[in-house]
Structures are given as C-alpha cells and as structure tokens.
Amino acid sequence: MNFTLRQLTYFAALSEQRNFGRAAAVCNVSQPALSVQIRALEQAMGGDLVERRARDVVMTPLGREVLALAKMVLEAAGRLDHVARGRDGAQRSLSLGLIPTIAPYLLPGVLEALRAGDLSLSVRVREALTEQLLEALMAGELDAAVLALPTGAPGLAELPLFRDHFLLAGTGTRLARLGDAPSPSDLEPSQLLLLEDGHCLTDQALAACGRERSAPGINMGASSLATLSRLVAAGFGFTLMPELAAQAERTAAPGLELHRFPDPQPARTIGLVRRASTPGDGWFDDLAALIRRVGEGIVTAA
Numbered sequence: 377m378n379f380t381l382r383q384l385t386y387f388a389a390l391s392e393q394r395n396f397g398r399a400a401a402v403c404n405v406s407q408p409a410l411s412v413q414i415r416a417l418e419q420a421m422g423g424d425l426v427e428r429r430a431r432d433v434v435m436t437p438l439g440r441e442v443l444a445l446a447k448m449v450l451e452a453a454g455r456l457d458h459v460a461r462g463r464d465g466a467q468r469s470l471s472l473g474l475i476p477t478i479a480p481y482l483l484p485g486v487l488e489a490l491r492a493g494d495l496s497l498s499v500r501v502r503e504a505l506t507e508q509l510l511e512a513l514m515a516g517e518l519d520a521a522v523l524a525l526p527t528g529a530p531g532l533a534e535l536p537l538f539r540d541h542f543l544l545a546g547t548g549t550r551l552a553r554l555g556d557a558p559s560p561s562d563l564e565p566s567q568l569l570l571l572e573d574g575h576c577l578t579d580q581a582l583a584a585c586g587r588e589r590s591a592p593g594i595n596m597g598a599s600s601l602a603t604l605s606r607l608v609a610a611g612f613g614f615t616l617m618p619e620l621a622a623q624a625e626r627t628a629a630p631g632l633e634l635h636r637f638p639d640p641q642p643a644r645t646i647g648l649v650r651r652a653s654t655p656g657d658g659w660f661d662d663l664a665a666l667i668r669r670v671g672e673g674i675v676t677a678a
Contacts, residue, residue, distance in 0.1 A: 378420035379416075379417050379420045379421070380413075381449070381450070381453055382413060383413045383414070383416060383417040383420075384417070384446040384449055384450055385403065385450060386399065386403055386405075386410050386413045386414060386417075387414060387417055387425065387442070387443065387446055388443065388446055388447060388450060389402045389403050389410075390410070390414060390426065390433060391435060391439075391443050394432045394433055394434075395431065395432050395433065396410060396411055396414075396433070414426075417442075421438060421442055422438075423436070423438045424436050424438065424439070425438060425439035425442055425443075426439050469497065469498040469499075469500075470490075470497060470498070470499045470500070470519055470520070470659075470663070471499075471500045471502070471517065471518045471519045471520075472499065472500070472501055472502070472518065472519065472520055472521070472522070473501075473502045473503070473504060473509040473512060473513065473518045473520070473521035473522070473523075474501065474502075474503055474509075474521065474522045474523070475503070475504070475505060475506055475509065475521075475522070475523045475524070475575075475576065476503055476504075476505070476575070476600060476601075477571070477575060477576075477577045477601055477618060477620075477621065478522055478523070478524075478620060478646065479501075479503040479522075480601075480602075480621075480624070481620045481621050481624055481674060482522065482620060482667070482670060482671055482674065483501065485670040485673070485674065486666065486667055486670050487499065487501075489666050489669070489670055490666065493666070502517075502518060505575065505576075506523050506524070506527065506576050509521040509523060510527060510529050510532075510649075513532070513649065513650070513651060514529075514531065514532075514651065516651075519650065519654070520648055520649060520650045520660065520663060521648070521649045521650075522537075522646065522647070522648055522649075522667060523576070523646075523647065523649060524576050524577070524580065524644045524645060524646060524647070525645045525646070525647035525649075526645075527649060531651060531652050531653070532649050532650065532651060532652055533649065533650050533651070533652045533654075533660075534647050534648075534649050535647055535648045535649075535660070535661075535664050536645050536646075536647045537645075537646050537647050537648055537664060537667055537668040537671055538645075538646055538668055538671045538672045538675065539643045539644075539645060539646075539675075540618045540619050540620045540643055540644050540645075540646050540671075540675055541618075541619045541636070541641045541642070541643040541675070542560075542580075542581065542584055542616040542617065542618060542619075542637070542641070542642045542643060542644070543616070543617045543618075543619060543622055543634040543635065543636055543637070543678075544558065544560075544563075544614060544616065544617075544634065544635045544636075544637060545604075545605065545608050545614060545615050545616070545617040545625075545632055545633070545634050546608055546613070546614040546615075546632075546633060546635075547608070547609065547611050547631055547632070547633060548631075548633045549611070550611065550613075550614065551633055551635055558635075558637070559637060559638060560584045560585040560586070560616070560637060560642055561585060561586045563585055563614055565587060566613075567613045567614050568581075568585065568587070568595065568613060568614060568615065569595045569598060569604055569607055569608060569612060569613040569614065569615045570582070570595065570598070570604075570615065570616075571598050571599070571600070571601070571604065572597055572598060572599055577601075577616075577618070577644070580642075580644050581615075581616040584616060584642035585616075595613065601617070601618075601621050601625060602625065602628065602629075604617075605617070605621075605625040605626075605628065605629040605632055606628075606629050608629075608632060609629040609630065609631040609632040610631070611631075616642070617634060618644065619674070619675040619678040620646070620671065620674055620675055620678075622634055622678040623674070623677055623678050646671055648660070648663065648664045648667060
C-alpha cells in the first residue's frame with residue numbers, strides 16, 4: 377500500500393476546508409507538512425487530486441474518486457479503532473444460536489438481561505436445528521449456541537446450564553383416563569404427537585417413552601411446540617412438554633393441561649456450547665451464568 381491513513385485524513389480535511397492553511401489548522405499540523413503529505417498521496421494515486429488556486433482548491437475528477445474511497449477507508453478505520461478501544465478484554469459483539477424448542481421461551485429474557493448489562497453489546501441471534509447450529513458454530517458464524525447436551529460433536533466446549541423436565545401434556549379428560557401418576561412408558565405410540573425429524577426433542581421424548589423412531593402409529597409431523605400444544609389442547613393426543621415451554625404454551629392454548637411424571641422425571645440438559653479453540657476470556661462464563669439464571673427462573677415458575 378503506497379498511501380497512509382494520515383494522508384487520507386489530510387486529504388479529507390482539505391476537501392472540506394478547500395484551503396491548505398485551514399486544513400492544516402484542523403489537522404493540527406503545519407501547512408508545509410500537510411502539503412507534503414497531499415503531494416505524496418497524489419504521487420501514489422498517479423495524478424493531481426486538487427487544482428491549486430490562490431485562495432482555495434477544487435477537486436479534480438481523480439480527486440473526487442479518491443475522496444469517495446478515502447471516506448470509506450477512514451470510516452472503516454474509525455470503526456476498527458472503536459472496537460479496539462472499547463473491548464477492554466470483553467466481548468463487544470455476540471452471535472448466538474438457539475434451537476427452536478428453546479429460543480421462543482428463553483430468548484426474550486436473555487436479550488433483556490444482556491441489554492440491561494451492556495447497552496453497547498451488539499447481539500445477533502440465529503434460530504435453527506441442532507445440526508445446523510453446530511455447523512455454523514464450527515464455521516465461525518456463531519460464537520456460542522444454546523441447545524440440549526450432550527451434542528456428541530468433537531472440538532466443542534460444553535457447559536451444562538440447567539435441567540428442563542418433561543411434563544405430560546393433554547386435555548383434562550385424556551389425562552384422567554391414564555389414572556394416577558402415569559409413566560412415559562405407559563403412553564401408547566398411537567397417542568403420541570411429536571415434532572418432525574431433525575428436532576432433538578423428538579429423540580429425547582422417544583427415549584423417555586422407551587419407543588423407537590420406527591414404532592408404528594407415532595405422529596411426528598409438527599414443526600413447532602406451538603403446533604403440538606394446539607393439537608393436544610384440541611384433544612388429538614398427548615405430547616411431552618418441556619418445563620421451559622410450559623407456561624407460555626399453557627397460556628396460548630386454553631384447554632391444555634400439564635402433569636408431572638413420577639420420579640425419576642424425564643428431562644433434558646440445556647447447555648451452552650462454543651468452539652474449544654475459541655478463548656473464553658470470561659465472556660463465556662458470564663453468558664452462561666446469565667442464561668442459567670433466566671432459564672432456571674422459567675422452569676421454576678412452571
């Protein structure tokens with residue numbers, strides 16, 4: 377590179393002031409020093425950038441083209457400087473992934489807590505299935521992801537946050553037919569409504585019920601817990617509802633009732649994951665503590 381940020385800064389000042397003396401004063405340098413740097417920039421660009429007059433200057437066509445690009449370079453350099461000065465060892469931006477059976481219920485509280493803790497933190501959120509989040513994480517598109525553990529993926533650092541128990545969801549009439557304290561294994565395959573393939577919650581629910589994916593009669597077609605809740609509330613069967621979603625879905629789907637299973641209650645472990653090669657630098661533990669506090673508050677209320 378044959379030009380410097382200093383030269384671009386001086387040139388931008390000259391374009392605004394239209395006078396070498398005034399531009400030098402703005403840049404807090406002598407007029408000869410500014411003139412030398414402008415001349416050096418012109419040599420690097422291969423032509424005059426300004427037409428020099430007795431009292432002012434006028435941009436040449438080359439000068440206008442260079443000025444537009446110089447402003448872009450200076451703006452980008454300013455943002456880089458802001459990032460460098462503002463970090464102080466802390467994470468100043470965060471790209472966070474969450475699976476669909478967690479995001480709608482956990483994300484509002486997490487974002488509110490993040491905003492309350494640091495208004496300057498830039499947060500980008502991605503909601504996707506576990507496999508997609510892991511791919512994005514390893515590709516560097518995400519800093520961390522909230523999902524069910526263990527992932528079984530190499531090269532990741534996993535931190536458990538809280539336990540999310542499964543509740544039996546159905547109408548009051550259907551639940552009454554099951555008798556007192558039914559276990560997950562008491563549920564007939566034809567009674568089960570589960571999420572479509574790709575959702576880890578489906579595998580967890582099948583494991584809790586002691587059923588194979590190939591078991592006949594299991595309906596695995598819903599794309600969201602919201603859809604499952606409304607189907608179950610309408611009397612079409614049962615599903616296993618995470619505590620994390622219980623309060624929101626019970627409010628949204630009148631007629632939906634939830635019962636706890638007897639101990640040991642089936643559950644999933646919600647955790648925070650990052651690349652093992654990414655330095656934690658404290659931000660990861662701080663984020664984990666925040667998400668744990670929000671998540672535990674939700675499941676406790678359930």
